Amino acid sequence: MSNKTGIIIRREYLERVKKKSFIITTILMPVLMLGMMCLPALLMNVNISDARRIGVIDNSGVIAPQLVDTDLAHYTRVDISPDSMYARTDYDGFVIINSDIVRNPSGVTLYTREASSMELEQSLNDNIADAIESERLKAIDMTNVRNILDSVRADVNMSTFRLTDEAGTSGTSSAISYAIGLIMSIVLYMFLLMYGQMVMTSIIEEKNNRVLELVVTSVKPTQLMMGKIIGVGLVAVTQLALWAVLMVVLSASVVPLFFSPEIAGEIAAYNSGSLDAATASIDIEGLQALSIIGNPAYIAGIFGYLLLFLVGGFLLYAALYAAIGSSVDNIQDGSQLQSFVIIPLIVGFIVSTTIAANPTSSLAVWLSMIPFTSPMVMMTRIPFGIPTWEIIVSLILLYLSFIAVVWFAAKVYRVGIFMHGKKPTVKQLIQWARYK
Amino acid sequence: MNILEVHNVSKHFTGHTALDDVSLNVPQGSVYGLLGPNGAGKTTLIRIINHITAPDSGHVLFDGHRLVEGDVASIGYLPEERGLYKKMKVGEQALFFAMLKGMSRKEATARLKEWFEKFDILDWWNKKVEELSKGMAQKVQFIVTVLHRPKLLIFDEPFSGFDPINANLLKEEILTLHREGATVIFSTHNMASVEALCDEITLINNSHNILSGNVAEIRNRLGGNRTAFTVSGDTAVVAEHLGNLGARFESSLLDNGDTRLLVTPATGATMRPIIEAVNSHLDIKSIEPAIPSMEEIFINTVKQNSQQ
Incomplete structure (x- = not known):
């Protein structure tokens, strides 16, 4: 990477990270999310109407x-x-x-x-x-x-374990996996949309106030585009990393504080598979949830995958957003062309809810391989425990298609940034890509 | 020695040709005018020189070698349409642009302070760009264009948007840089500035180079041997005599009641019989060679070219 791209990345990154709005959302978002998760439980406990x-x-x-x-x-x-x-x-x-x-x-x-x-x-x-x-x-x-x-009646409490390659077992719970998968999918959808659009609007802005004309006198348009994509991407990664650290710290330090020694013992027993359900003080499902939330390694692992798919998905979508941003003069025109990008994003997100219910169906496998839907769909499937090779293939396809899309986007971008006036058609965009 | 040579450059876009087989040479140390009506292809040519777009065919030599990406560090280009990042502070932004030109942070800071002091704008350093007026922002843009002491300076309509005082300040700075050894290219349709500043010009129309050369030489050549008479009296009396000599003429009334008579002799003929003819019928107040202004040349040449 050339030094110039580095200078662009630095500017794009610092301009955003130093903003008050970034700092506030980064801190408030986890609090809000936690609040949203707790709200239904809280509401249930509140006696809304009198008897x-x-x-x-x-x-x-x-x-x-x-x-x-x-x-x-x-x-x-x-x-x-x-x-x-x-x-x-x-x-x-x-x-x-x-x-x-x-x-x-x-x-x-x-x-x-x-x-x-x-x-x-x-x-x-x-x-x-x-x-x-x-x-x-x-x-x-x-x-x-x-x-x-009474003595005949039985309450069934099923404990589920997954057979892993290491001939051992690990506790799973479909309900917990379902929840984690969906949350991951929501986070990805939100990030890809939010940060992708950030790339687009920022390019439109640069184009409109003509600062682009001055920047390209010393930097190649392609370097400028990549610098912007990477700079904004690093902002997304920073935000996610801060959230991850925050949650791992919470999971390692705060959550165990709420456990009585008795429950902690039961979680340990549960994880080793020796728990006697009949004597447990809380039900199995709750124990599973606590055991996952209180397991920093598990949470760090999930965030690791999330990071890989976030970066790949972001690069892919941001490149498309960059091409769109460069070719239009205002956000209104941009939002029309944008539907080509948003539709696969929404499909990936909506399908995730179905896929969480049946993560090994062939629809799930296919959509988790196709680059445009794979980040969301794969992140929904990962908590259920799927073969590692599937994840690797999906990542390779994602990053390969990113390279192809960036190549196309760069060609459109270097022409688009100097085009003012009428909104181009998709056909014109393809013509631009053919210019020498 | 030419600092810049453009050889047979063509560039096509869907539906139109921006440049068609354009060649020109910019001598080292000259002040060069790149002229032409809007949409003629000037900006595309400058973008090719700045390595922003690539030509479909043809090539550009810079300082004797094929233009490469690294050469933009030796070129300073101030585009016609230009802006700054509104939310960024002035000093920080100037540093950003300077570092993109390959300067170190330390070097850039020192030189920027010098320039800011020279323009008396040092107290803007920590202001956001959105607080500046348009003219103020243009000073900053000028500084970042010339800061890295480029060998070749390209200004696209540099004086538009400046008030006369600042335009003059800018002109003086550009001429100082020229004296210090920089070659300067003005892309403009402000002909008065071309006459005053440029040694050489190229006129581009409809994506072709239709006129290139030294300004004085062009004016003399295209002026033909027209002579301007200032006379008093009715010029109708000389019409027949001039016609007999095969000369063409046009007359226009001046504010003080005198008449200006522009006479072009027949090909190969001398002025003497014409002067005698005029002198015998009218009172001559002055006789001088009529050298056309660049503006006339611009308009006439473009008109002729467009008719072809």
């Missing part, structure tokens, strides 16, 4: 005593005729239970003043079903039938 007062008109007389109050509803047995319940505004609703409910479980009606919620209906349904079940059990002439049934 409703439900009057129970029980014509069978056996169900009402067995109804259990929940966060959603408080049940009170009332002895009024159904006609008079409209007047009783001190209740939010009434449930009417027919006298033959034990024989005919469909004899239940719920009336509410405001719309009832699915959760309320579900909980009431389960509650009544349990009551009917135990009434029916009473009718069976058998001692201890409840105890027998």
